[in-house]
Amino acid sequence: MKEQKVKILENAPIAAGIYKMRFALSEKTDGLFCGKFVNISVGDGAHLLRRPIAICEHGEENGVQAVTICYQVKGAGTQAMSRAKVGDELACVLPLGNGFRLSEEQKRVALIGGGVGIFPMLSVLKEYAGAGKDFYSYIGFRNRDAVCMADTFFSLSARAEIVTDDGSFGQKNNNAVAAFFADYEKARPDVVLACGPTPMLRALKTGLKERGIAVPCYVSLEERMGCGIGACLVCVCKKSGKEENARVCKDGPVFEIGEVEI
C-alpha cells in the first residue's frame, strides 16, 4: 500500500446518486486487485476521514496506472467528492485489504451484489475476464433509476440477472439472493462471491445453511473506517465462535462467510 496523490480523469454520475471516478496514480503501485479498496480523501478541509471505496477496475492507460471507483453520494463527504473536477488531485492510500482470489479449479463463479456492493463484483468480472471462468451474476438495485453497469454484467457473465426491490427493472418481487438460490441447480457454482447490505449477506448465509449447501462462499463487508490500514481498530467485526474481532480493513474486507458474524 502507498500514500500518494491521484489525479482525477473522470468524475461523473452513472445512475441516481452513484458516481464513477477514474483517477491516475502518481506512483508505480503493486498489488492492485479485485475486491481490494482505496482510502481516498474527499478533497475539503472539513472532512478529516477518508472514504474507503472498492476498486471497480484498474489498468494502464498510456503507461499510467489508472483506477476506477464507484461511490454513492450519501452525506456531505461524498457530496464534496462528487464536486471534484477532472485534473484535481486527491490524497489516497491504495491498495488496501485482501481482495477476492479465485483458484484454478474454481471455474463456475456465482456473483451476488446489492446496491454499491455490485462494484466489487464488477471488479471480479473485469479481473478474471478471459481467464476461462463462467460467471453467474445476480445483481440487485433499489429501483430502475439506480441500475448501472447492467451491460457489463450481461456481456461478461455466462448468465446475469438484474433485479430491483420495486420490480421497476428486471424480475419483479425478487432480490439478488433469492435469484441466486432459484438458479442454483442450473448454475452449480464452484464458489460464491457476494457484496451488499448486511441483510442481504445475512439472507445468503442463512439460505446456504438452511439448504445445506456447502459451496465455498466469500463476502466483502462494509464498515465505517478510521485509518483504513489496520491500526486504529475502528472497523471491526466479530469472528464466529471466538472472543475475538477481525479488522475489516486489514484482515478483510473479504471473509469466508462462516468466519465472521454477519
Place this chain on the structure above:
Amino acid sequence: MANLSVNICGVNFKNPVIAASGTFGFGKEFNEIYDIGVLGGVSTKGLTLEPRLGNPTPRIAEGYGVILNAVGLQNPGVDVFLREDLDFLKSKNIAIIANVAGRTIDDYAGICARLDGKVDMIELNISCPNVKCGGMAFGIKPESVAEVTRAAKSALKKTPLIVKLSPNVESIAANALAAQKGGADCVSLINTLTGMVVDIERRRPLIANNTGGVSGAGIKPIAVRMVWEVCRAVDIPVIGMGGITCAEDAIEFIMAGARAVQVGTANFTDTLAMPKIIDGLNAWLDRHGIADISEICGVLQLNG
C-alpha cells in the same frame, strides 16, 4: 537542520513528534507506509491487563473539522503486547510509551508493575470517555487523579510516569496539579472531548456507544488553551495534543509550554502527517534562524 531532540524525564526523543495512543496501533501498519523510525516516539494503543473486545460498531463518526470515536479500548492485553509487539517497536529506536488503562486502582498498579523497566515511559489513561469504568471515572476529580497516580507510581521502580488528562473536567489545571502531587513525572493533554452526532433519519446517535471522543483540527484552540493553563500550574514536563495537523500547529503547543506533542487524528487524514510535521518543524526553525527547538518552548507572551 535545527536540533529537534528533546529530553523528557531522562528519556531522549529524537524529535518532539509522538504518535498519539489509539490512532497508531503498535506501529506495524504505518511502518508499511513509511519507516516509523523517523518519529520521536509512539504512544501505544491503550493496554489493559486482560484482552478487551471494545464497543459495538459503528465506532466512528465525523463533525465539521472533527471526528468522534468510541473504540472502547479494544486491545490484545498487555502480555500479548509484550510478547508480539514490543520488540518491533524497540527495533525502531524510538521512545516507546505504553498507554495503559484499567477498571480499578489495582488494575492500574498491576499493569504498571507488568511494564516497569520494559518501556521508556508509561502513560496513564484515566480519561477515556468511551468506557464505563464501573461507575468510577478516575480522571474527573483531583482526589481520584491523585489516588490513581499514587498507586501507579508506587508500582513503578524504573519507568517514568505520564498522566494523560481529560478535558471533560471542572479544572484541568487542578487535575494536572493533583497528578503532580500524586507523583506523576509528566502530564499529557488533552484526551478527547465527549460529544455526540445524531443520525436524524434514524433518530439515533450515529455511534453505537451513543457518545464518542471528539478529536481533530476543530478542537485545537481548546487544547492549546488547556496546555497553556496546565503549563502555568505544574513544574513537571507537559506533552501537548489535540488537533495537530501541521508543524505550525505543533509550534503553537510548544510555545504554550509543551515539551513535545502527540499527533492522532491527522494520521487518518494523511498517513504521512507525522513525517511531514517533523520536516515542517525543521524548515520553520531554519527559516527563523533557531538552532534548537527548546528555544521556543514556553516563549508565549501574553498580550498586555
